[in-house]
Amino acid sequence: MTYSSTPTPLQNAKSPIDRLLALSAADMAAIDVIIIERMQSPVGMIPDLANHLVGAGGKRLRPLLTVASAHLCGAAHEVHHKLAAAVEFIHSATLLHDDVVDESALRRGRKTANLVWGNSPSILVGDFLFARAFNLMVETQSLEALGILSNAASIIAEGEVQQLAALRDIDMTEAVYMDVIGAKTAALFAAAAEVSPIISERPVAERHALRKYGQELGLAFQLVDDALDYGGFESALGKSVGDDFREGKVTLPVIRAFASANSEDKAFWTRVIKEHNQDETDLEKAVSILRRAGALQSTMEEAKRRSDNARKALTIFPDSPWKTALSDIAEFVVERIS
Amino acid sequence: MTYSSTPTPLQNAKSPIDRLLALSAADMAAIDVIIIERMQSPVGMIPDLANHLVGAGGKRLRPLLTVASAHLCGAAHEVHHKLAAAVEFIHSATLLHDDVVDESALRRGRKTANLVWGNSPSILVGDFLFARAFNLMVETQSLEALGILSNAASIIAEGEVQQLAALRDIDMTEAVYMDVIGAKTAALFAAAAEVSPIISERPVAERHALRKYGQELGLAFQLVDDALDYGGFESALGKSVGDDFREGKVTLPVIRAFASANSEDKAFWTRVIKEHNQDETDLEKAVSILRRAGALQSTMEEAKRRSDNARKALTIFPDSPWKTALSDIAEFVVERIS
Numbered sequence: 001m002t003y004s005s006t007p008t009p010l011q012n013a014k015s016p017i018d019r020l021l022a023l024s025a026a027d028m029a030a031i032d033v034i035i036i037e038r039m040q041s042p043v044g045m046i047p048d049l050a051n052h053l054v055g056a057g058g059k060r061l062r063p064l065l066t067v068a069s070a071h072l073c074g075a076a077h078e079v080h081h082k083l084a085a086a087v088e089f090i091h092s093a094t095l096l097h098d099d100v101v102d103e104s105a106l107r108r109g110r111k112t113a114n115l116v117w118g119n120s121p122s123i124l125v126g127d128f129l130f131a132r133a134f135n136l137m138v139e140t141q142s143l144e145a146l147g148i149l150s151n152a153a154s155i156i157a158e159g160e161v162q163q164l165a166a167l168r169d170i171d172m173t174e175a176v177y178m179d180v181i182g183a184k185t186a187a188l189f190a191a192a193a194e195v196s197p198i199i200s201e202r203p204v205a206e207r208h209a210l211r212k213y214g215q216e217l218g219l220a221f222q223l224v225d226d227a228l229d230y231g232g233f234e235s236a237l238g239k240s241v242g243d244d245f246r247e248g249k250v251t252l253p254v255i256r257a258f259a260s261a262n263s264e265d266k267a268f269w270t271r272v273i274k275e276h277n278q279d280e281t282d283l284e285k286a287v288s289i290l291r292r293a294g295a296l297q298s299t300m301e302e303a304k305r306r307s308d309n310a311r312k313a314l315t316i317f318p319d320s321p322w323k324t325a326l327s328d329i330a331e332f333v334v335e336r337i338s
Numbered sequence: 339m340t341y342s343s344t345p346t347p348l349q350n351a352k353s354p355i356d357r358l359l360a361l362s363a364a365d366m367a368a369i370d371v372i373i374i375e376r377m378q379s380p381v382g383m384i385p386d387l388a389n390h391l392v393g394a395g396g397k398r399l400r401p402l403l404t405v406a407s408a409h410l411c412g413a414a415h416e417v418h419h420k421l422a423a424a425v426e427f428i429h430s431a432t433l434l435h436d437d438v439v440d441e442s443a444l445r446r447g448r449k450t451a452n453l454v455w456g457n458s459p460s461i462l463v464g465d466f467l468f469a470r471a472f473n474l475m476v477e478t479q480s481l482e483a484l485g486i487l488s489n490a491a492s493i494i495a496e497g498e499v500q501q502l503a504a505l506r507d508i509d510m511t512e513a514v515y516m517d518v519i520g521a522k523t524a525a526l527f528a529a530a531a532e533v534s535p536i537i538s539e540r541p542v543a544e545r546h547a548l549r550k551y552g553q554e555l556g557l558a559f560q561l562v563d564d565a566l567d568y569g570g571f572e573s574a575l576g577k578s579v580g581d582d583f584r585e586g587k588v589t590l591p592v593i594r595a596f597a598s599a600n601s602e603d604k605a606f607w608t609r610v611i612k613e614h615n616q617d618e619t620d621l622e623k624a625v626s627i628l629r630r631a632g633a634l635q636s637t638m639e640e641a642k643r644r645s646d647n648a649r650k651a652l653t654i655f656p657d658s659p660w661k662t663a664l665s666d667i668a669e670f671v672v673e674r675i676s
Contacts (some may be wrong), residue, residue: 043500097465101458120439123461124498127435127468131492134472138485146484147476154469160462162381 016328017059020068023325026082027067027076028060034085038050038132043181049125053092056108059318061329062087065217069196069210071322079140079199083149087192089133090153090276094160096126099226101164102247145195152191159183168248170258177252178219181226186218193217209313213326216310220332223303226251227296230287242283248276254286257295265289300334307334354666358406361663365422366398367415372423376470387451391430394446399667400425400530403555404409407534407548409660417478417537421487425530426588427471428491432498432526434464439502440585451644490529497521506586508596508612511556516557516592519564524556532553547651551664554648559671561641564589565634568625580621586614590640592624603627638672645672649667 021028039050063084070076098104099112100119106112110304114122137146158167163180171264193214197206230253244251250273258269272278272286290296310330319321359366377388401422408414436442437450438457444450468491475484478629501518504510531552535544567582568591582589588611596607610616610624628634648668655661 041496041499043421043496043503045503046496093465097461106510119457120502121499122440124495124502127431128492128495128499130465130468131488131495134484134488136490138481138488141481143476143479143481146472150469150472150476154466154473157466157469158379158381158384161379161383161459161466164458164462165381165383254484327517 016325016332017061017064020064020325020329023321024071024076025062027081028063030068030078030081031060031063031084031088034081034136035088038089038136039087039129041128044298045117045121046125046128048094049117049121050092050129052110052116053095053107054088056110058108060088061221062091062188064329065189065192065214065326066196068195068322068326070200072210072317072320072326073200073202075198075200075208076196077199079142080196082136082140083145083195083199084144084192085137086133086149087188087195089129089136090149090156091188093126093130093133094156096122096129097295098160101160102243104243140199142195142199144198148191148195148198152187154185155183159185159187163249166250168274168276169250170254170269172187172250172255174252174255177250177255181219182215183221185222185225186215189218189221190214196276205316209316212313213330216306216313217330217333218305220310220330221302223252223299223306224334227253227299227303230290230296245272245283245286246278248273252299253290253295256298257290257293260293261289265293278305303334307331354663354670355399355402358402358663358667359397361659362402362405365408365419365546366663368416368419369398369401369405369422369426370543372474373426375421376427376474377467379466383455383459384463384466387434387455387459388467389429389447390451390454391433391445394410394448394495395575396446399559400424400526400669402532402667403527403552403664404534406660406664407531408538410548410658410664411535411538411540411544413538414534415537417480418534420474420478421480421483421533421537422530424471424474425526425533426486427467427474428487428494429526431468431471432465432494434460436468436498439498442581478537480533480537482536483672486529486533490525493521493525496523497523501587504588506612506614507588508592508607510588510593512590512593515588515593517558519560520553523560523563524553527556527559528552536635543654546653550651551648551668554644554651555668555671558641558644558648558668561637561644562672563592565591565637565641568628568634574586583624584616584623586611590637591628591633594636595628595631599627599629603631641672645669 035054039054040047056298066080066084066087067076070080095107099107100122103114104112105115113125134150137149157182159182162176164185166176166180190211191214193210194207197210226244227242229251231241243249254269254273258266261269261274268285269288270284307330311327314323314327347566373392375390378385404418404422404425405414408418433445434451437445438452438460442452442453445567451463472488475487497518497520500514501522504514504518528549529552531548532545535548564582567579567589592607592611596604599607606623606627645668649665650663652665
């Protein structure tokens with residue numbers, strides 16, 4: 001695997017995600033009905049703003065995990081659909097708040113809700129979607145699933161605060177970075193996959209396997225995202241490039257490049273990250289240093305290891321189209337950069 | 339009851355709230371232990387910021403409702419304490435987000451968290467406390483209590499968005515205003531009181547009575563708050579005065595004054611609220627118009643009616659110190675302005 005600046009976009013029409021979407025078409029249609037129904041409110045600003053985000057597409061990767069895991073454990077029923085919708089609502093609430101915190105301007109190829117409506121509506125509609133997620137979970141009558149997802153929700157918030165506290169910390173360690181992405185991203189992937197065997201009352205080994213699959217897939221996904229922030233094309237990704245750099249968010253490529261930097265490069269990173277003193281040529285310079293240090297390549301290799309772990313976690317399940325689909329997704333996530 | 343600008347502060351040492359706090363001392367100590375324990379995190383910014391708000395005091399009125407309702411229904415056990423802590427966490431999360439939305443500077447006599455740490459930590463720590471509230475609820479193993487509180491959480495968010503959408507709307511009706519305060523304030527009071535009879539498996543009539551008590555108390559509380567915003571003293575209240583006016587938030591005093599205003603006063607309200615064009619003498623002028631129109635007085639009378647409704651809802655319970663305490667609180671809430 002070599003790193004180039006031409007990503008295979010996640011939106012690729014023949015991607016394994018699209019194949020899984022096709023396999024799950026009936027389930028995803030049922031989940032869409034729940035999502036649309038539960039984001040309604042007589043307060044018009046709520047469905048308007050929620051629909052701007054939810055209706056913009058996105059691959060519904062997390063609810064797909066819940067659905068595929070459900071089929072891997074027997075079948076997907078209405079209760080799985082409700083949990084899948086709850087997972088998507090938690091994710092949507094997080095995105096709305098993240099975009100306020102990060103002052104993001106672009107999401108899924110659209111202007112962010114904070115840019116269109118302002119910060120306050122984004123905060124409050126995020127709270128609404130988060131609460132509606134819990135309404136849905138309560139309806140499933142599964143205290144165990146509620147426990148898994150409410151625990152994931154507090155871990156996500158913890159990871160977001162930790163990331164914020166570590167902003168511009170050029171001395172951030174790899175261990176802290178892995179903690180942050182494990183919490184802010186992988187925890188929800190893990191929970192989305194784990195709730196299905198719980199609902200289906202499957203053996204604990206299957207719970208652990210799917211939790212592990214989700215966790216490792218989430219790590220792989222975020223590692224790739226963090227590499228793409230220094231290499232993708234804005235139009236293909238539907239999000240801005242260089243956001244992390246401009247915010248002074250320290251990610252694995254920067255940690256690794258800084259660790260092996262000569263004194264001139266160390267001074268560069270200290271200026272642009274720690275002192276947060278950047279001009280418009282600095283992103284290009286950063287990318288050039290990252291490439292020279294092999295930091296994007298090594299980040300992608302770390303992602304590949306996580307992806308392999310995710311696929312290995314599935315070995316306890318008998319072969320099926322669902323197992324193949326989940327395995328292919330793990331492989332695909334790290335090949336967005338080919 | 340006549341309206342004057344000298345409030346009896348909620349912090350009054352001999353208030354019924356203090357008497358209920360004394361009566362509930364053992365319960366409130368147990369709840370404090372849970373609150374302190376559950377706002378901990380290895381991410382230091384979380385307990386720091388949470389403690390700034392939670393440790394600043396406040397009367398813990400909502401958890402007190404849960405405790406007193408529990409005793410009214412027999413006894414308060416650990417499960418009630420956990421729900422009371424969850425209620426306080428939901429309230430705290432709402433305060434953190436509200437202060438960001440309202441750009442507030444003062445809360446409980448302290449600088450707000452958004453002023454000290456910034457908006458982003460306030461948003462994310464609010465999310466954390468909200469998630470921790472659900473962790474606690476899951477531990478109680480009561481799906482019914484979870485349903486009540488998660489439903490309240492989505493109604494609160496809905497009310498907050500509705501309030502935001504109605505900002506500067508000088509044509510806001512009383513019905514919309516009552517919807518907003520019913521959602522943003524009274525829903526949590528109602529849920530805090532209702533969860534105790536649910537946990538204690540009491541007859542549905544007691545659930546309805548305590549829900550009604552909480553709802554009407556919450557309305558009374560918010561009506562008084564909205565009157566005090568045009569009449570209290572900053573030092574006594576521990577919050578800013580004139581905040582609603584400066585934000586262009588339309589509350590019952592303004593709705594009533596506008597309804598009976600002559601053309602000169604209508605032009606004033608249109609300028610300061612709808613066009614949001616204010617100078618530093620306008621708050622004083624607003625107060626003078628509100629007094630002349632009897633709008634503060636009539637708002638307090640509406641609060642008194644709600645308080646009476648709350649007390650009447652308790653009649654189905656046999657006499658006890660807890661019933662007296664809850665009744666006295668309803669009376670006290672509307673006599674903060676004596």
